[in-house]
Amino acid sequence: MFAAELHASTPLRPGATAPLAVAQPVMQFSEGKSLYEEGDDAACFYRLVSGVVRTCRFSQDGRRHIDAFYMPGDVFGFELTREHGFTAEAVTDCVVIPCRRRGAEELAAQNGTAQDGAAARQLYGYAMQQLARAQAHAQLLGRYGAAQRLAGFLLELSAGKNPPIVELPMSRQDIADYLGLTIETVSRALAQLQKDGVIKLLAARLVEVKNRAALAEICG
Amino acid sequence: MFAAELHASTPLRPGATAPLAVAQPVMQFSEGKSLYEEGDDAACFYRLVSGVVRTCRFSQDGRRHIDAFYMPGDVFGFELTREHGFTAEAVTDCVVIPCRRRGAEELAAQNGTAQDGAAARQLYGYAMQQLARAQAHAQLLGRYGAAQRLAGFLLELSAGKNPPIVELPMSRQDIADYLGLTIETVSRALAQLQKDGVIKLLAARLVEVKNRAALAEICG
DNA sequence: CGAATGGTTGATTGTGATCAATTCCCGTGG
DNA sequence: CCACGGGAATTGATCACAATCAACCATTCG
Numbered sequence: 001m002f003a004a005e006l007h008a009s010t011p012l013r014p015g016a017t018a019p020l021a022v023a024q025p026v027m028q029f030s031e032g033k034s035l036y037e038e039g040d041d042a043a044c045f046y047r048l049v050s051g052v053v054r055t056c057r058f059s060q061d062g063r064r065h066i067d068a069f070y071m072p073g074d075v076f077g078f079e080l081t082r083e084h085g086f087t088a089e090a091v092t093d094c095v096v097i098p099c100r101r102r103g104a105e106e107l108a109a110q111n112g113t114a115q116d117g118a119a120a121r122q123l124y125g126y127a128m129q130q131l132a133r134a135q136a137h138a139q140l141l142g143r144y145g146a147a148q149r150l151a152g153f154l155l156e157l158s159a160g161k162n163p164p165i166v167e168l169p170m171s172r173q174d175i176a177d178y179l180g181l182t183i184e185t186v187s188r189a190l191a192q193l194q195k196d197g198v199i200k201l202l203a204a205r206l207v208e209v210k211n212r213a214a215l216a217e218i219c220g
Numbered sequence: 221m222f223a224a225e226l227h228a229s230t231p232l233r234p235g236a237t238a239p240l241a242v243a244q245p246v247m248q249f250s251e252g253k254s255l256y257e258e259g260d261d262a263a264c265f266y267r268l269v270s271g272v273v274r275t276c277r278f279s280q281d282g283r284r285h286i287d288a289f290y291m292p293g294d295v296f297g298f299e300l301t302r303e304h305g306f307t308a309e310a311v312t313d314c315v316v317i318p319c320r321r322r323g324a325e326e327l328a329a330q331n332g333t334a335q336d337g338a339a340a341r342q343l344y345g346y347a348m349q350q351l352a353r354a355q356a357h358a359q360l361l362g363r364y365g366a367a368q369r370l371a372g373f374l375l376e377l378s379a380g381k382n383p384p385i386v387e388l389p390m391s392r393q394d395i396a397d398y399l400g401l402t403i404e405t406v407s408r409a410l411a412q413l414q415k416d417g418v419i420k421l422l423a424a425r426l427v428e429v430k431n432r433a434a435l436a437e438i439c440g
Numbered sequence: 441c442g443a444a445t446g447g448t449t450g451a452t453t454g455t456g457a458t459c460a461a462t463t464c465c466c467g468t469g470g
Numbered sequence: 471c472c473a474c475g476g477g478a479a480t481t482g483a484t485c486a487c488a489a490t491c492a493a494c495c496a497t498t499c500g
Contacts, residue, residue: 391478391479392478392479392480393478403478403479403480404479404480404481406479407479407480407481408480408481410480411480411481424478424479424480
Protein backbone atom coordinates (compact mmCIF):
# COMPACT_ATOMS: atom_id res chain seq x y z
CA MET A 1 0.00 0.00 0.00
CA PHE A 2 2.71 2.41 0.98
CA ALA A 3 6.12 2.89 -0.45
CA ALA A 4 7.03 3.86 3.08
CA GLU A 5 8.89 0.84 4.31
CA LEU A 6 11.10 0.55 1.28
CA HIS A 7 14.46 2.17 1.90
CA ALA A 8 13.03 3.70 5.03
CA SER A 9 15.79 2.01 6.96
CA THR A 10 18.47 3.99 5.14
CA PRO A 11 17.31 7.57 4.75
CA LEU A 12 19.96 9.83 3.30
CA ARG A 13 21.08 12.75 5.32
CA PRO A 14 21.17 16.21 3.78
CA GLY A 15 24.23 16.53 1.61
CA ALA A 16 24.57 12.82 0.84
CA THR A 17 24.94 11.83 -2.80
CA ALA A 18 21.85 10.38 -4.47
CA PRO A 19 22.57 7.01 -6.06
CA LEU A 20 21.26 7.79 -9.52
CA ALA A 21 20.92 10.51 -12.09
CA VAL A 22 22.17 13.97 -11.24
CA ALA A 23 21.64 14.96 -7.65
CA GLN A 24 20.97 18.61 -6.91
CA PRO A 25 21.34 20.57 -3.68
CA VAL A 26 18.70 19.67 -1.12
CA MET A 27 15.49 21.66 -1.03
CA GLN A 28 13.19 22.44 1.87
CA PHE A 29 9.44 22.91 1.80
CA SER A 30 7.24 23.99 4.65
CA GLU A 31 3.93 22.39 5.57
CA GLY A 32 1.24 22.79 2.95
CA LYS A 33 3.55 24.04 0.19
CA SER A 34 3.55 22.20 -3.11
CA LEU A 35 6.76 20.72 -4.48
CA TYR A 36 5.27 20.63 -7.95
CA GLU A 37 1.84 20.74 -9.53
CA GLU A 38 0.04 18.34 -11.82
CA GLY A 39 1.03 19.25 -15.36
CA ASP A 40 4.35 20.84 -14.38
CA ASP A 41 7.37 19.89 -16.42
CA ALA A 42 8.83 16.77 -14.83
CA ALA A 43 12.45 17.87 -14.98
CA CYS A 44 13.22 16.28 -11.62
CA PHE A 45 12.20 13.44 -9.44
CA TYR A 46 12.86 13.48 -5.71
CA ARG A 47 14.20 11.49 -2.81
CA LEU A 48 12.57 12.40 0.48
CA VAL A 49 15.06 13.02 3.27
CA SER A 50 12.77 14.07 6.09
CA GLY A 51 9.12 14.89 6.60
CA VAL A 52 6.09 13.54 4.77
CA VAL A 53 4.81 14.27 1.26
CA ARG A 54 1.46 13.52 -0.38
CA THR A 55 0.66 13.26 -4.08
CA CYS A 56 -2.86 14.16 -5.13
CA ARG A 57 -5.18 14.98 -7.97
CA PHE A 58 -8.65 16.51 -8.25
CA SER A 59 -11.67 15.15 -10.07
CA GLN A 60 -13.71 17.47 -12.22
CA ASP A 61 -16.26 17.97 -9.44
CA GLY A 62 -13.53 19.14 -7.09
CA ARG A 63 -13.13 16.04 -4.95
CA ARG A 64 -9.54 15.41 -3.98
CA HIS A 65 -7.90 12.02 -4.39
CA ILE A 66 -4.65 11.30 -2.58
CA ASP A 67 -2.59 8.75 -4.45
CA ALA A 68 0.16 8.18 -1.88
CA PHE A 69 1.99 9.35 1.18
CA TYR A 70 5.78 9.29 1.01
CA MET A 71 8.08 8.76 3.99
CA PRO A 72 11.81 9.47 4.41
CA GLY A 73 13.84 7.39 1.98
CA ASP A 74 11.08 7.13 -0.61
CA VAL A 75 11.62 8.23 -4.20
CA PHE A 76 8.76 9.87 -6.04
CA GLY A 77 7.87 12.14 -8.93
CA PHE A 78 9.46 10.16 -11.79
CA GLU A 79 7.28 10.03 -14.87
CA LEU A 80 7.14 8.39 -18.27
CA THR A 81 5.77 11.52 -19.87
CA ARG A 82 7.14 15.03 -19.83
CA GLU A 83 4.65 16.19 -17.21
CA HIS A 84 3.92 15.28 -13.62
CA GLY A 85 0.67 13.35 -13.28
CA PHE A 86 0.01 14.44 -9.71
CA THR A 87 0.58 17.44 -7.49
CA ALA A 88 3.06 16.82 -4.66
CA GLU A 89 2.58 18.70 -1.39
CA ALA A 90 4.40 18.83 1.91
CA VAL A 91 2.25 17.20 4.61
CA THR A 92 4.81 18.38 7.15
CA ASP A 93 7.91 20.52 6.77
CA CYS A 94 10.25 18.41 4.68
CA VAL A 95 13.60 18.14 2.95
CA VAL A 96 14.11 16.52 -0.46
CA ILE A 97 16.95 15.83 -2.85
CA PRO A 98 15.90 16.69 -6.39
CA CYS A 99 17.44 14.52 -9.13
CA ARG A 100 17.52 15.95 -12.61
CA ARG A 101 16.46 13.40 -15.15
CA ARG A 102 18.91 12.80 -17.98
CA GLY A 103 16.16 12.76 -20.53
CA ALA A 104 17.03 9.26 -21.69
CA GLU A 105 15.32 7.16 -19.04
CA GLU A 106 11.82 8.36 -19.64
CA LEU A 107 12.07 7.78 -23.35
CA ALA A 108 13.09 4.19 -22.81
CA ALA A 109 9.98 2.75 -24.36
CA GLN A 110 10.44 4.67 -27.59
CA ASN A 111 14.13 4.40 -28.50
CA GLY A 112 15.98 1.25 -27.64
CA THR A 113 19.56 2.52 -27.60
CA ALA A 114 21.82 0.89 -25.06
CA GLN A 115 23.06 3.91 -23.12
CA ASP A 116 22.34 4.75 -19.53
CA GLY A 117 20.90 1.39 -18.57
CA ALA A 118 21.86 1.64 -14.91
CA ALA A 119 19.59 4.58 -14.21
CA ALA A 120 16.75 2.91 -16.05
CA ARG A 121 17.14 -0.26 -14.01
CA GLN A 122 17.21 1.78 -10.85
CA LEU A 123 14.05 3.57 -11.87
CA TYR A 124 12.46 0.29 -12.96
CA GLY A 125 12.72 -0.92 -9.39
CA TYR A 126 11.09 2.21 -8.03
CA ALA A 127 8.36 2.06 -10.62
CA MET A 128 7.56 -1.56 -9.78
CA GLN A 129 7.34 -0.76 -6.08
CA GLN A 130 4.98 2.09 -6.84
CA LEU A 131 2.98 -0.21 -9.09
CA ALA A 132 2.51 -2.81 -6.35
CA ARG A 133 1.49 -0.06 -3.95
CA ALA A 134 -1.04 1.45 -6.37
CA GLN A 135 -2.51 -1.98 -7.15
CA ALA A 136 -2.98 -2.72 -3.45
CA HIS A 137 -4.53 0.73 -3.02
CA ALA A 138 -7.02 0.05 -5.81
CA GLN A 139 -7.99 -3.27 -4.26
CA LEU A 140 -8.47 -1.62 -0.87
CA LEU A 141 -10.73 1.05 -2.37
CA GLY A 142 -12.68 -1.35 -4.53
CA ARG A 143 -13.34 -4.20 -2.17
CA TYR A 144 -13.14 -3.06 1.45
CA GLY A 145 -15.41 -1.24 3.90
CA ALA A 146 -14.51 1.76 6.02
CA ALA A 147 -13.19 -0.18 9.03
CA GLN A 148 -11.11 -2.43 6.82
CA ARG A 149 -9.59 0.52 4.97
CA LEU A 150 -8.60 2.17 8.23
CA ALA A 151 -7.19 -1.09 9.54
CA GLY A 152 -5.07 -1.51 6.42
CA PHE A 153 -3.92 2.07 6.64
CA LEU A 154 -2.85 1.74 10.27
CA LEU A 155 -1.14 -1.58 9.59
CA GLU A 156 1.05 0.05 6.98
CA LEU A 157 1.86 3.04 9.10
CA SER A 158 2.73 0.90 12.09
CA ALA A 159 4.87 -1.54 10.09
CA GLY A 160 8.06 -2.22 11.99
CA LYS A 161 7.17 0.15 14.82
CA ASN A 162 8.19 -0.96 18.29
CA PRO A 163 6.61 0.07 20.57
CA PRO A 164 3.60 0.06 18.23
CA ILE A 165 2.73 3.71 18.55
CA VAL A 166 1.96 5.56 15.34
CA GLU A 167 2.07 9.28 14.89
CA LEU A 168 -0.27 10.36 12.12
CA PRO A 169 1.44 13.22 10.33
CA MET A 170 -1.60 13.96 8.17
CA SER A 171 -5.04 15.41 8.88
CA ARG A 172 -8.32 13.48 8.94
CA GLN A 173 -9.12 15.08 5.59
CA ASP A 174 -5.90 13.66 4.15
CA ILE A 175 -6.73 10.19 5.46
CA ALA A 176 -10.28 10.46 4.11
CA ASP A 177 -9.07 11.52 0.65
CA TYR A 178 -6.56 8.68 0.61
CA LEU A 179 -9.11 6.05 1.65
CA GLY A 180 -12.04 7.35 -0.38
CA LEU A 181 -14.08 8.23 2.72
CA THR A 182 -15.26 11.35 4.55
CA ILE A 183 -13.64 12.77 7.68
CA GLU A 184 -16.71 11.80 9.71
CA THR A 185 -16.46 8.18 8.62
CA VAL A 186 -12.73 8.12 9.37
CA SER A 187 -13.42 9.51 12.82
CA ARG A 188 -16.17 6.98 13.52
CA ALA A 189 -14.15 4.04 12.24
CA LEU A 190 -11.24 5.02 14.51
CA ALA A 191 -13.62 5.36 17.45
CA GLN A 192 -15.04 1.91 16.69
CA LEU A 193 -11.59 0.33 16.49
CA GLN A 194 -10.83 1.88 19.86
CA LYS A 195 -14.09 0.60 21.34
CA ASP A 196 -13.16 -2.87 20.10
CA GLY A 197 -9.84 -2.57 21.94
CA VAL A 198 -7.79 -2.87 18.76
CA ILE A 199 -6.22 0.57 19.04
CA LYS A 200 -6.04 3.39 21.54
CA LEU A 201 -6.21 7.03 20.54
CA LEU A 202 -3.62 8.66 22.79
CA ALA A 203 -4.30 11.94 20.99
CA ALA A 204 -6.04 12.88 17.75
CA ARG A 205 -2.87 12.16 15.82
CA LEU A 206 -1.26 9.56 18.04
CA VAL A 207 -2.44 5.98 17.86
CA GLU A 208 -1.32 3.02 19.90
CA VAL A 209 -1.87 -0.34 18.20
CA LYS A 210 -3.08 -2.63 21.00
CA ASN A 211 -3.74 -5.69 18.88
CA ARG A 212 -1.88 -5.97 15.63
CA ALA A 213 -3.26 -9.41 14.85
CA ALA A 214 -6.84 -8.16 15.14
CA LEU A 215 -5.98 -5.27 12.84
CA ALA A 216 -4.65 -7.71 10.25
CA GLU A 217 -7.75 -9.86 10.75
CA ILE A 218 -10.09 -6.95 10.12
CA CYS A 219 -8.19 -5.92 7.02
CA GLY A 220 -8.13 -9.40 5.46
CA MET B 221 -7.21 3.09 -16.86
CA PHE B 222 -6.37 0.44 -19.42
CA ALA B 223 -3.10 -0.44 -20.92
CA ALA B 224 -5.17 -1.41 -23.90
CA GLU B 225 -4.48 1.37 -26.32
CA LEU B 226 -0.72 1.20 -25.92
CA HIS B 227 0.81 -0.85 -28.70
CA ALA B 228 -2.64 -1.97 -29.65
CA SER B 229 -2.02 -0.59 -33.10
CA THR B 230 0.79 -3.08 -33.74
CA PRO B 231 -0.22 -6.45 -32.37
CA LEU B 232 2.28 -9.15 -33.15
CA ARG B 233 1.13 -12.12 -35.14
CA PRO B 234 1.89 -15.62 -33.94
CA GLY B 235 5.48 -16.44 -34.76
CA ALA B 236 6.73 -12.85 -34.74
CA THR B 237 9.79 -12.04 -32.63
CA ALA B 238 9.19 -10.29 -29.33
CA PRO B 239 11.27 -7.13 -29.00
CA LEU B 240 12.84 -7.91 -25.64
CA ALA B 241 14.20 -10.70 -23.50
CA VAL B 242 13.95 -14.24 -24.79
CA ALA B 243 10.81 -14.95 -26.73
CA GLN B 244 9.35 -18.44 -26.52
CA PRO B 245 6.96 -20.22 -28.85
CA VAL B 246 3.44 -18.83 -28.68
CA MET B 247 0.98 -20.38 -26.24
CA GLN B 248 -2.77 -20.68 -26.45
CA PHE B 249 -5.27 -20.64 -23.61
CA SER B 250 -8.97 -21.24 -23.85
CA GLU B 251 -11.63 -19.17 -22.13
CA GLY B 252 -11.53 -19.37 -18.36
CA LYS B 253 -8.13 -21.07 -18.14
CA SER B 254 -5.47 -19.43 -16.01
CA LEU B 255 -2.12 -18.48 -17.55
CA TYR B 256 -0.54 -18.39 -14.10
CA GLU B 257 -1.66 -18.14 -10.50
CA GLU B 258 -0.84 -15.65 -7.78
CA GLY B 259 2.30 -16.87 -6.07
CA ASP B 260 3.56 -18.83 -9.09
CA ASP B 261 7.19 -18.42 -10.00
CA ALA B 262 7.40 -15.41 -12.35
CA ALA B 263 9.77 -17.00 -14.85
CA CYS B 264 8.02 -15.35 -17.76
CA PHE B 265 6.11 -12.28 -18.64
CA TYR B 266 3.79 -12.19 -21.64
CA ARG B 267 2.78 -10.25 -24.69
CA LEU B 268 -0.83 -10.74 -25.65
CA VAL B 269 -1.31 -11.52 -29.32
CA SER B 270 -5.05 -12.10 -29.47
CA GLY B 271 -7.96 -12.38 -27.08
CA VAL B 272 -8.43 -10.75 -23.68
CA VAL B 273 -6.80 -11.50 -20.33
CA ARG B 274 -7.72 -10.40 -16.81
CA THR B 275 -5.47 -10.27 -13.74
CA CYS B 276 -7.16 -10.75 -10.38
CA ARG B 277 -6.70 -11.42 -6.70
CA PHE B 278 -9.02 -12.48 -3.87
CA SER B 279 -9.51 -10.83 -0.50
CA GLN B 280 -9.60 -12.98 2.60
CA ASP B 281 -13.41 -12.99 2.62
CA GLY B 282 -13.47 -14.38 -0.91
CA ARG B 283 -14.36 -11.24 -2.83
CA ARG B 284 -12.60 -11.03 -6.17
CA HIS B 285 -10.76 -7.91 -7.29
CA ILE B 286 -9.84 -7.54 -10.95
CA ASP B 287 -6.77 -5.39 -11.37
CA ALA B 288 -6.76 -5.04 -15.14
CA PHE B 289 -7.96 -6.27 -18.50
CA TYR B 290 -5.32 -6.72 -21.19
CA MET B 291 -5.91 -6.34 -24.90
CA PRO B 292 -3.85 -7.52 -27.90
CA GLY B 293 -0.44 -5.85 -27.90
CA ASP B 294 -0.33 -5.38 -24.13
CA VAL B 295 2.54 -6.75 -22.05
CA PHE B 296 1.78 -8.09 -18.60
CA GLY B 297 3.02 -10.39 -15.88
CA PHE B 298 6.44 -8.81 -15.25
CA GLU B 299 7.30 -8.57 -11.59
CA LEU B 300 9.92 -7.12 -9.31
CA THR B 301 9.80 -10.13 -7.02
CA ARG B 302 10.21 -13.78 -7.86
CA GLU B 303 6.46 -14.43 -7.69
CA HIS B 304 3.46 -13.25 -9.62
CA GLY B 305 1.31 -10.88 -7.56
CA PHE B 306 -1.93 -11.67 -9.39
CA THR B 307 -3.57 -14.58 -11.14
CA ALA B 308 -3.94 -14.14 -14.91
CA GLU B 309 -6.91 -15.75 -16.65
CA ALA B 310 -8.16 -15.91 -20.21
CA VAL B 311 -11.36 -13.87 -20.54
CA THR B 312 -11.68 -15.23 -24.07
CA ASP B 313 -9.62 -17.78 -25.97
CA CYS B 314 -6.26 -16.14 -26.40
CA VAL B 315 -2.73 -16.41 -27.73
CA VAL B 316 0.34 -15.06 -25.92
CA ILE B 317 4.08 -14.89 -26.45
CA PRO B 318 5.88 -15.80 -23.23
CA CYS B 319 9.20 -14.03 -22.65
CA ARG B 320 11.64 -15.65 -20.29
CA ARG B 321 13.14 -13.12 -17.93
CA ARG B 322 16.92 -12.99 -17.89
CA GLY B 323 17.01 -12.68 -14.15
CA ALA B 324 18.90 -9.40 -14.27
CA GLU B 325 16.12 -6.94 -14.94
CA GLU B 326 14.09 -7.70 -11.85
CA LEU B 327 17.10 -7.35 -9.60
CA ALA B 328 17.83 -3.91 -10.94
CA ALA B 329 17.21 -2.18 -7.67
CA GLN B 330 19.71 -4.34 -5.81
CA ASN B 331 22.79 -4.57 -8.02
CA GLY B 332 23.73 -1.65 -10.17
CA THR B 333 25.89 -3.29 -12.79
CA ALA B 334 25.61 -1.86 -16.25
CA GLN B 335 24.62 -4.93 -18.27
CA ASP B 336 21.36 -5.49 -20.06
CA GLY B 337 20.15 -1.93 -19.80
CA ALA B 338 18.03 -2.08 -22.92
CA ALA B 339 15.66 -4.70 -21.52
CA ALA B 340 15.38 -2.81 -18.27
CA ARG B 341 14.52 0.40 -20.07
CA GLN B 342 11.96 -1.45 -22.13
CA LEU B 343 10.40 -2.88 -18.99
CA TYR B 344 10.58 0.49 -17.26
CA GLY B 345 8.29 1.88 -19.90
CA TYR B 346 5.80 -0.94 -19.45
CA ALA B 347 5.93 -0.57 -15.68
CA MET B 348 5.25 3.16 -15.86
CA GLN B 349 2.28 2.61 -18.15
CA GLN B 350 0.89 0.07 -15.73
CA LEU B 351 1.52 2.47 -12.87
CA ALA B 352 -0.45 5.26 -14.52
CA ARG B 353 -3.26 2.81 -15.22
CA ALA B 354 -3.34 1.52 -11.63
CA GLN B 355 -3.31 5.06 -10.23
CA ALA B 356 -6.24 6.07 -12.41
CA HIS B 357 -8.03 2.90 -11.36
CA ALA B 358 -7.54 3.73 -7.66
CA GLN B 359 -8.88 7.24 -8.21
CA LEU B 360 -11.91 5.87 -10.04
CA LEU B 361 -12.68 3.45 -7.21
CA GLY B 362 -12.06 5.96 -4.46
CA ARG B 363 -13.86 9.02 -5.74
CA TYR B 364 -16.50 8.09 -8.28
CA GLY B 365 -20.06 6.76 -8.17
CA ALA B 366 -21.42 3.77 -10.06
CA ALA B 367 -22.51 5.67 -13.19
CA GLN B 368 -19.19 7.49 -13.35
CA ARG B 369 -17.22 4.26 -13.05
CA LEU B 370 -19.19 2.69 -15.88
CA ALA B 371 -18.76 5.80 -18.01
CA GLY B 372 -15.01 5.73 -17.47
CA PHE B 373 -14.89 2.04 -18.27
CA LEU B 374 -16.82 2.46 -21.51
CA LEU B 375 -14.73 5.46 -22.51
CA GLU B 376 -11.57 3.39 -22.28
CA LEU B 377 -13.02 0.46 -24.13
CA SER B 378 -14.35 2.65 -26.91
CA ALA B 379 -11.14 4.64 -27.31
CA GLY B 380 -10.31 4.96 -30.95
CA LYS B 381 -13.31 2.92 -32.09
CA ASN B 382 -15.04 4.08 -35.23
CA PRO B 383 -17.91 3.44 -35.54
CA PRO B 384 -18.20 3.74 -31.75
CA ILE B 385 -19.50 0.24 -31.09
CA VAL B 386 -17.88 -1.67 -28.26
CA GLU B 387 -18.00 -5.38 -27.80
CA LEU B 388 -17.63 -6.31 -24.15
CA PRO B 389 -15.58 -9.48 -24.03
CA MET B 390 -16.09 -9.92 -20.29
CA SER B 391 -19.10 -10.84 -18.15
CA ARG B 392 -21.05 -8.47 -15.89
CA GLN B 393 -19.35 -10.15 -12.96
CA ASP B 394 -15.94 -9.28 -14.43
CA ILE B 395 -16.98 -5.67 -14.91
CA ALA B 396 -18.37 -5.53 -11.37
CA ASP B 397 -15.19 -6.94 -9.86
CA TYR B 398 -13.10 -4.48 -11.85
CA LEU B 399 -15.21 -1.47 -10.84
CA GLY B 400 -15.83 -2.47 -7.23
CA LEU B 401 -19.58 -2.88 -7.77
CA THR B 402 -22.13 -5.71 -7.98
CA ILE B 403 -23.55 -7.14 -11.19
CA GLU B 404 -26.94 -5.66 -10.34
CA THR B 405 -25.50 -2.17 -10.00
CA VAL B 406 -23.56 -2.57 -13.25
CA SER B 407 -26.75 -3.62 -14.99
CA ARG B 408 -28.76 -0.73 -13.57
CA ALA B 409 -26.07 1.83 -14.37
CA LEU B 410 -25.93 0.63 -17.97
CA ALA B 411 -29.73 0.79 -18.20
CA GLN B 412 -29.66 4.33 -16.85
CA LEU B 413 -27.00 5.42 -19.36
CA GLN B 414 -29.19 3.98 -22.09
CA LYS B 415 -32.27 5.78 -20.79
CA ASP B 416 -30.27 9.02 -20.84
CA GLY B 417 -29.45 8.37 -24.48
CA VAL B 418 -25.72 8.21 -23.88
CA ILE B 419 -25.35 4.60 -25.01
CA LYS B 420 -27.45 1.94 -26.67
CA LEU B 421 -27.33 -1.69 -25.66
CA LEU B 422 -27.49 -3.52 -28.98
CA ALA B 423 -27.06 -6.76 -27.05
CA ALA B 424 -25.94 -7.63 -23.53
CA ARG B 425 -22.33 -7.50 -24.62
CA LEU B 426 -22.54 -5.02 -27.46
CA VAL B 427 -22.71 -1.32 -26.69
CA GLU B 428 -23.08 1.57 -29.07
CA VAL B 429 -21.74 4.86 -27.72
CA LYS B 430 -24.27 7.46 -28.84
CA ASN B 431 -22.76 10.45 -27.11
CA ARG B 432 -19.09 10.27 -26.33
CA ALA B 433 -18.93 13.81 -24.96
CA ALA B 434 -21.70 13.08 -22.46
CA LEU B 435 -19.82 9.97 -21.36
CA ALA B 436 -16.71 12.05 -20.74
CA GLU B 437 -18.84 14.63 -18.95
CA ILE B 438 -20.32 12.04 -16.61
CA CYS B 439 -16.92 10.58 -15.86
CA GLY B 440 -15.24 13.93 -15.10
C1' DC C 441 -10.11 35.20 27.24
C1' DG C 442 -12.04 34.69 22.68
C1' DA C 443 -11.62 33.26 17.98
C1' DA C 444 -10.27 29.86 14.77
C1' DT C 445 -9.12 25.38 13.30
C1' DG C 446 -9.47 20.51 13.56
C1' DG C 447 -11.87 16.71 15.32
C1' DT C 448 -15.86 14.22 17.25
C1' DT C 449 -20.64 12.98 17.76
C1' DG C 450 -25.58 12.87 16.43
C1' DA C 451 -29.70 12.67 13.09
C1' DT C 452 -31.13 11.84 8.61
C1' DT C 453 -30.64 10.76 3.78
C1' DG C 454 -29.11 8.41 -0.29
C1' DT C 455 -26.56 5.17 -2.96
C1' DG C 456 -25.39 0.80 -3.78
C1' DA C 457 -25.61 -4.09 -1.63
C1' DT C 458 -28.41 -7.81 -0.82
C1' DC C 459 -32.21 -10.92 -1.46
C1' DA C 460 -35.47 -12.61 -4.73
C1' DA C 461 -37.86 -13.34 -9.07
C1' DT C 462 -38.18 -13.15 -13.87
C1' DT C 463 -36.52 -12.66 -18.57
C1' DC C 464 -33.22 -13.09 -22.19
C1' DC C 465 -30.08 -15.54 -24.86
C1' DC C 466 -27.89 -19.30 -26.84
C1' DG C 467 -26.63 -23.89 -27.41
C1' DT C 468 -28.43 -28.62 -27.56
C1' DG C 469 -31.20 -32.24 -28.80
C1' DG C 470 -35.51 -34.04 -30.23
C1' DC D 471 -37.56 -26.10 -36.99
C1' DC D 472 -38.92 -25.80 -32.55
C1' DA D 473 -38.86 -27.18 -27.63
C1' DC D 474 -36.15 -27.35 -23.84
C1' DG D 475 -32.54 -26.31 -20.44
C1' DG D 476 -29.17 -23.56 -18.19
C1' DG D 477 -26.35 -19.75 -17.48
C1' DA D 478 -26.23 -14.73 -17.89
C1' DA D 479 -28.51 -10.55 -17.40
C1' DT D 480 -32.23 -7.67 -15.93
C1' DT D 481 -35.61 -5.92 -12.81
C1' DG D 482 -37.88 -5.31 -8.32
C1' DA D 483 -38.10 -4.76 -3.07
C1' DT D 484 -35.70 -4.02 0.95
C1' DC D 485 -31.65 -3.22 3.80
C1' DA D 486 -27.16 -1.41 5.36
C1' DC D 487 -23.38 1.49 5.31
C1' DA D 488 -21.36 5.60 4.49
C1' DA D 489 -22.46 10.55 2.99
C1' DT D 490 -24.48 14.55 4.29
C1' DC D 491 -26.16 18.08 7.29
C1' DA D 492 -25.70 20.02 11.78
C1' DA D 493 -24.05 20.73 16.49
C1' DC D 494 -20.75 20.37 19.69
C1' DC D 495 -16.01 19.83 21.84
C1' DA D 496 -10.84 20.38 22.19
C1' DT D 497 -6.72 22.61 21.32
C1' DT D 498 -4.01 26.22 19.80
C1' DC D 499 -2.92 30.82 18.97
C1' DG D 500 -3.49 35.67 19.06
